[in-house]
Amino acid sequence: MTRTCPFVVGIACFAILGCVTVVQSQVTLEVTEGNSTCIKAELSASFSITYDTANGTRTVTVPLPGSAVVGVASSCGGDGRSPWLVALFGDGHALGLSFSSNDSLYSVANLTLQYNLSDVSTFPEANSTDVVTVETTSVGMVARVNTTYRCISASSVIVGGATVTFSNVTMEAYMTGDDLSPNESVCTADQIFTTAPPPPPSTTTAAPAPVPTPPGTPNQGSYSVSNSNGTVCLLARMALQLNISHFSASQNKTIQEVVNLLPNQTTSSGSCDPTSATLVLTQGSATNLSFLFTLNTTSNRYHLTGLSVVAAWSDMTAPFITSNSSLDYLRGSLGRSYMCISEQTLAVDHNFSLNTFQLQVQPFDITRGQFTQADECQLDQDNMLIPIVVGAALAGLVLIVLIAYLIGRKKSHAGYQTI
Incomplete structure (x- = not known):
């Protein structure tokens, strides 16, 4: 969601909560309440932002500097409010992370980025002087309660016209002590899946590990996203099946698990921007799946650019988190929906892929809350082509037999003469 209003942190008059230090390329940010620390983050971040100029668009990369400070909007939460960590930097720029939790997990529920286009040193020749705020609920940082989230690997989050890239992250919210917990929830990108060595010989015969039952074809669900005025801006009908490779606690090895998304237990949310x-x-609380569609305003074509998943299934040793923001699936034309009834596999990385069935999506230009005419996928076109080719071949064969019969009959008549 994009807004051109000032971010609630109050750039002109912020207060410092806690302290800020720099360890090499990392920034350490703490949110405190009284003498207690509730959020602590040690991280590196950079922001790739595209903006308009008189000659087109320009993209700049802005690092989170060591001079970043914790803003007055930062909070430990309570009374129905979510915990917030807000880092202020540069001339009117801010990064905000809000958190949510259940009995077993906590996560970054919302990422907000504010950038000030009137900062000419950062955004030279910008057409606008607005303070732009973009946000997303698709962040992918999840950890078990009372553990530290750790992700040394770089990971990117697309938010509006910007991309936020994190690396070297150690972070904890809802802290019970003044320092990060020694127990860690490690992101998938940092995990090295290995098979444990076999146990020593035993005189008793162990029961074989149960073989997972294939889940069958998933049921189709209907989902939608509305903008701030209640108008539907994205429609989707699809049946989804997740393929995840993770380390099994019960089997003590890496397994591939196939799980259907259950529409009657699934809620939808999201946001819409012009592009x-x-x-x-x-x-x-076990599965979160996020789709990002982008529109090319030159070609008036859209496609699925990003796909991310967070899964915390019972047999996992740690929450599974992965994303890919450079995909090219589900391509459609502006003003039309995209349809693919056939099963197709969307590969995200070597540990995660998504199977889709009976899919129809339209992320832009919705008319009266209904799908418009569809662009069919190549798989459906090929499936329609096969019976056409077979039918044509059979028709040709029948025609050949008929012609041969008529020729043979004519020759047979010619062999007899009337006396």
Whole structure:
């Protein structure tokens, strides 16, 4: 969601909560309440932002500097308010992270980035002097309660016309002590899946590990996203199946698990911008799936650019988190929906892929809350082509037999003469 209003932190008059230090390329940010620390983050971040100029568009990369400070909007939460960590930097720029939790997990529920286009040193020749705020609920940082989230690997989050890249992250919210917990929830990108060595020989025969039952074809669900005035801006009908490779606690090895998304237990949310649209599907506290569509205003074509998943299934040793923001799936034309009834596999990385069935999506230019005419996928076109080719071949064969019969009959008549 994009807004051109000032971010609630109050750039002109911020207060310092806690302290800020720099360790090499990392910034350490702490949110305190009284003498207690509730949020602590040690991280590196950079922001790739595209903006308009008189000669087109320009993209700049802005690092989170060591001079970043914790702003007055930062809070430990309570009374119905979410915990917030807000880092202020440069001439009117801010990064905000809000958190949510359940009995077993906490996560970054919302990422907000504010940038000030009137900062000519950062945004030279910008057409606008607005303070722009973009936000997303698709962040992918999840950890178990009372553990530290750790992700040394670089990970990117697309938010509006910007991309936020994190690295070297150690962070904890809802802290019970003044320092990060020694227990860690490690992101998927940092995990090295290995198979444990076999146990020593035993005189008793162990029961074989149960073989997972294939889940079958998933049921189709209907999902939608509305903008701030209640108008539907994204529609989706699809049946989804997740393929995840993770380390199994019960089997003590890496396994591939196939799980269907259950529409009757899944809620949808998201946001829409003129050139991007996000659909977030949440099944309880165990599965979160996010789709990012982008529109090319030159070609008037859209496609699925980003796909991310957060899964905290019972047999996982740690929450599974992965994303890919450089995809090229589900390509459609502006003003039309995209349809693919056939099963197709969307590969995200070597540990995660998504199977789709009976899919129809339209992320832009919705008319009266309904799908418009569809662009069909190549798989459906090929499936339609096969019976046409077979039918044509059979028709040709029948025609050949008929012609041969008529020729043979004519020759047979010619062999007899009337006396």
